[in-house]
Amino acid sequence: MTTTWYTSPAATAAAHRMANADAVGDPACSMAAVGRPDPRLVPWDSRIGIGHHGTYWCLIW
Numbered sequence: 001m002t003t004t005w006y007t008s009p010a011a012t013a014a015a016h017r018m019a020n021a022d023a024v025g026d027p028a029c030s031m032a033a034v035g036r037p038d039p040r041l042v043p044w045d046s047r048i049g050i051g052h053h054g055t056y057w058c059l060i061w
Helices: 009-021
Strands: 004-007 031-034 047-053 056-060
Touching: 004 009, 009 047, 009 056
Parallel strands: 004 047
Antiparallel strands: 031 056, 047 056
């Protein structure tokens, strides 16, 4: 089984909130980052929603 990545409206909205606040972290995110997140840190065999705004990223699994 492989990890499925998809663009998530919830993750994108969270990335916008983080960018607007100029702070990393949002309750919607399983993982938040400034700059590209490291895919080695996410679970295998999962469905992961991604969203970003500027340099802020949100992943939801």
